Amino acid sequence: MQTVLTLVGWLLWGVLPIGKQASVPHPFHVGVVEINHNAGEATLEVQCKLFTDDFEDALSKVYKRKADLIAPAYHTSMDTLVQHYLKTHLSIQVNGKIMLANYLGFEQEREAVYVYLEIEKAPALIEKATVETSLLYDLYDDQVNLIHFSTQNKRKSAKLDYPAKAAQLEF
Numbered sequence: 001m002q003t004v005l006t007l008v009g010w011l012l013w014g015v016l017p018i019g020k021q022a023s024v025p026h027p028f029h030v031g032v033v034e035i036n037h038n039a040g041e042a043t044l045e046v047q048c049k050l051f052t053d054d055f056e057d058a059l060s061k062v063y064k065r066k067a068d069l070i071a072p073a074y075h076t077s078m079d080t081l082v083q084h085y086l087k088t089h090l091s092i093q094v095n096g097k098i099m100l101a102n103y104l105g106f107e108q109e110r111e112a113v114y115v116y117l118e119i120e121k122a123p124a125l126i127e128k129a130t131v132e133t134s135l136l137y138d139l140y141d142d143q144v145n146l147i148h149f150s151t152q153n154k155r156k157s158a159k160l161d162y163p164a165k166a167a168q169l170e171f
Contacts, residue, residue: 026111029054029140033090033133037126037151044094044119046101048086050135052113058139059085069108082106086115089137093130095123126151131158132166 032049052069059067059081067081068074083103092099104116129149136143140162147158147167158167 026051028144029136029142030144030146031133031135032146032148033131033135035092035129035131035147035149037122037149039122039124039152042120042122042124044092044099044101044122046090046092046117046119048090048115048117048135050113050115052108052111054136054139055113058136062138069106069113079103079105082113082115086117089134090117091132092119093132094126095128126171128168128170129156130166130168133160134165137162137165 029051031051034047034049036045037043038045056067056069059069059078062085063081065081067078069078069082086101086103090101092101099119099122101117101119104118106113106115108114129151131147131149133145133147135145143162145160147160147169149156149169151171154171156169156171158169160167
């Protein structure tokens with residue numbers, strides 16, 4: 001039942017107008033990693049969606065400094081923290097090969113932070129992928145991370161409940 005409530009809440013998160021307030025309390029801790037294979041460009045387009053307040057708290061805890069992902073004046077300095085955090089908390093293997101992600105940036109919208117990465121030289125045919133993530137695991141022991149991977153007109157998904165870190169997907 002808790003899983004159903006978590007998923008419904010996550011789906012409604014982007015639909016309900018809540019305003020600009022970033023620290024709206026929420027009863028669940030969930031993140032989403034969306035990976036889209038762009039075969040024509042030979043890239044993997046990666047988007048991570050996290051609650052702003054949770055992500056700020058995690059960055060503050062890990063890097064021992066105040067994190068502010070909303071104020072434009074801090075965007076450049078936060079870019080460094082966000083980039084390092086994602087580099088150490090997310091890895092993607094395709095067909096058994098570790099893929100190196102280029103950090104493109106982040107943006108904050110409503111209560112969410114979207115982090116964008118791109119992986120170049122992705123293989124034309126993806127048969128299997130392993131996504132390892134521990135996003136926000138250093139903050140919450142009830143963290144859930146949803147993984148969605150799309151390639152060749154197929155979409156595979158996985159749900160990782162803390163402390164599980166790896167999702168293996170076959171296409």
